Amino acid sequence: MIPVSVVIPARNAAREIAPTLGALAGVDVVVAVNGSSDSTAEVARTYGATAVVLERPSRPAARNLGAAAAAGERLLFTDVGCVPEPGWVERLSACLEEAPLAGGPVRVRTRTKPGVAERFDALWRFQQERAVREGGWSAVANLGITRDAFERIGGFDERLTAGDDVDLCIRARRLDFTIGWCAAAAVAHPASRTLGEVCRRAVRQGSSSTTLARRFDAEVGRLHWHHPGGIVRGGAALRALGVDPGSLDPAERRRMAMVARLDYAGRFAGSLWADVVRRSG
Numbered sequence: 168m169i170p171v172s173v174v175i176p177a178r179n180a181a182r183e184i185a186p187t188l189g190a191l192a193g194v195d196v197v198v199a200v201n202g203s204s205d206s207t208a209e210v211a212r213t214y215g216a217t218a219v220v221l222e223r224p225s226r227p228a229a230r231n232l233g234a235a236a237a238a239g240e241r242l243l244f245t246d247v248g249c250v251p252e253p254g255w256v257e258r259l260s261a262c263l264e265e266a267p268l269a270g271g272p273v274r275v276r277t278r279t280k281p282g283v284a285e286r287f288d289a290l291w292r293f294q295q296e297r298a299v300r301e302g303g304w305s306a307v308a309n310l311g312i313t314r315d316a317f318e319r320i321g322g323f324d325e326r327l328t329a330g331d332d333v334d335l336c337i338r339a340r341r342l343d344f345t346i347g348w349c350a351a352a353a354v355a356h357p358a359s360r361t362l363g364e365v366c367r368r369a370v371r372q373g374s375s376s377t378t379l380a381r382r383f384d385a386e387v388g389r390l391h392w393h394h395p396g397g398i399v400r401g402g403a404a405l406r407a408l409g410v411d412p413g414s415l416d417p418a419e420r421r422r423m424a425m426v427a428r429l430d431y432a433g434r435f436a437g438s439l440w441a442d443v444v445r446r447s448g
Contacts, residue, residue, distance in 0.1 A: 169197065170240055171242075171260045172194075172195045172196070172237035173195065173245065174197050174242055174307045175197070175233070175244075175245055175246065176198075176233065176246070176396060177211070177247045178224050179204060180247040181209075183387070184210055190255075191214075191256070192214075194251070195238055195239055196211075196215070196216075196400075197233040197234075197413075198217070198218045200218055201222075201343050202222065205446050217236060217237075218226070219232050227327055228325040229323070230307070233416060234314075241311060241313055241314065242317055243348075244311070246307070246308045248360045249356050250354060252352075252353045252354065255271070255351070255352050255354060257348050258349060259271055262349035264313050266428045267312060267316035268346040269305070269310075269312075269346060269349040270306065271309045271348075271350065271351070271352035272295050272308055272309065272352075272353040273355075273356050274355045274356065275288050275292055275357045275358050275380060276355040276357050278360075281358065283362070283426060284358070284360055284362050284365050286358075287359075287426040287427070289358050291408040292358075293306055293308070295309065297409075298346045299346055299347075302333075303337070304346065304399045309354045310332060312339075316344050319342060320344070321338070328375065330375030330376060330379050334379055365429065366433045369432075370434070370436055370437040371437065372437065373438040373440075375434060377442060380396075387438075392434040392435050395435060397427070397428065397431035398431055401423075402423075402428065403429050404427035404428045407431060409432070410423070410427070
């Protein structure tokens, strides 16, 4: 049997990591603690995981460190708070027999009575099948890769603060590595609970999408975030995220359009910042 390892970056995650590790009992798990000031490493070890420590906060660098410490020839990546469904390790690993990279479904998990930020996340985030089949990339919340491919690609780009999963997959494609859709290997990802979380993520993703678009030209797709229309028009902001406003009832459409405008504004600001950094660099 080909050995498999799961790599999880974690920063100040002592309270959030237990459900993830609990779903991976009996699996070789490496938790790459980065820039933490809490007991994340100690909690990881109580679940039988290997904990490696990076002093600075960086998820791409943590993933690389975790991969280097892992024993497996097949590397499966997920994130703190994600809960792999039963059989995830076996199923995602099996998909790597067909392609050197594979991505599976990421289902957004909300509370019984979700708030507006949670409902917004559930509305559009993690369109994984479309990303894999049409975009050729998978979110790193549910990504498998053979060690050979990972090392030949050069791992994750540690200069990035977001979008390192897209970057890795595009570089893989340029080396003729294919990515497969692994429909049976799913994880549940917690939804954002506050608008602050939504906006901070939007800034990071706006910045990374612009950086990647400049780096890879047409391979990343059209940059919505250079056009300010979505800041003032909720319908345009929703459509930029792949949501049909007409599919929502009027009251929910107004709420989701408001959050989408905030999200769009964050992406627009992040995109402008990436351009400023590029010109000054």
